[in-house]
Amino acid sequence: MEKRIVVLIDNSDVSKAVALFADKWTVLTIGKLYFLHVSRLP
Numbered sequence: 872m873e874k875r876i877v878v879l880i881d882n883s884d885v886s887k888a889v890a891l892f893a894d895k896w897t898v899l900t901i902g903k904l905y906f907l908h909v910s911r912l913p
Contacts, residue, residue, distance in 0.1 A: 874902030879909050 878893045880886040890906070897904040 874900045875905065876900075876902055877905045877907060879907050881909050 874897075876893055876897055878890055880890055893904055
C-alpha cells in the first residue's frame with residue numbers, strides 16, 4: 872500500500888520547515904506528498 876502524506880501549509884516559516892520535513896519523510900517511506908494550502912478569509 873502506498874503511503875500518502877498530506878501537509879497543510881500557509882505562508883509561515885513553520886510551514887516551510889514542515890514541508891521540508893515531509894519531503895524527506897516521503898522519500899524514506901516511498902510515498903506521495905500532497906499539499907493543502909490554507910488561509911483565512913478577510
